[in-house]
Amino acid sequence: MPQGVAWIKDAATDIDPEIRSVALSSGGSVTYDYLVVCPGIQLDWDKIPGMAEAMESPAASSNYRYDLAPKTWDMIRNLKSGTAVFTQPSGPIKCAGAPQKIACLAADSWRKQGVLRDIRVVMVLPTPGIATRKSNRPPCW
Numbered sequence: 001m002p003q004g005v006a007w008i009k010d011a012a013t014d015i016d017p018e019i020r021s022v023a024l025s026s027g028g029s030v031t032y033d034y035l036v037v038c039p040g041i042q043l044d045w046d047k048i049p050g051m052a053e054a055m056e057s058p059a060a061s062s063n064y065r066y067d068l069a070p071k072t073w074d075m076i077r078n079l080k081s082g083t084a085v086f087t088q089p090s091g092p093i094k095c096a097g098a099p100q101k102i103a104c105l106a107a108d109s110w111r112k113q114g115v116l117r118d119i120r121v122v123m124v125l126p127t128p129g130i131a132t133r134k135s136n137r138p139p140c141w
């Protein structure tokens with residue numbers, strides 16, 4: 001933390017702009033002069049039927065959930081043949097390049113292991129191509 005900054009390790013549960021106060025899940029509250037709210041994106045697996053269950057299965061993983069990234073690596077490491085499908089979701093996502101990056105890293109790992117020729121790598125995109133000018137969002141490589 002930079003000097004003069006206090007990190008409040010708590011969750012904001014409510015904001016009252018009238019009295020400039022943020023309520024905390026621990027029960028307390030913090031007042032402010034200026035407030036910048038940047039809560040990121042909430043992953044909502046249930047928007048896609050079966051996706052939450054798929055994440056718990058041995059056949060699917062997502063690097064958008066940081067605790068699942070090691071599972072992705074285990075799946076890549078242990079796959080010696082078959083089909084690997086990588087998907088880039090449509091709609092707001094944290095990083096358009098993330099699914100493309102892991103597809104390239106996985107293919108490179110399979111190439112190094114000498115099994116790439118036995119694995120069909122499929123990349124499903126909502127855009128006309130990878131990092132195309134027609135893409136409606138910039139990749140963040």
Ligand SMILES: Cc1cc2nc3c(=O)[nH]c(=O)nc-3n(C[C@H](O)[C@H](O)[C@H](O)COP(=O)(O)OP(=O)(O)OC[C@H]3O[C@@H](n4cnc5c(N)ncnc54)[C@H](O)[C@@H]3O)c2cc1C
Pocket residue numbers: 010011012013038039040041063064065094095098140141
């Ligand atoms: C696999 C992957 C690879 C990526 N690679 C790149 C890359 O190479 N280059 C690049 O530029 N970007 C990359 N990104 C995207 C980048 O990580 C995000 O764009 C960036 O983290 C978004 O920052 P943010 O602050 O908006 O949200 P977040 O990083 O999601 O931060 C929001 C924070 O708010 C907290 N929060 C939410 N609600 C509350 C609440 N009520 N109370 C208190 N705290 C709360 C959350 O816990 C979280 O810590 C990648 C993302 C992923 C998933």
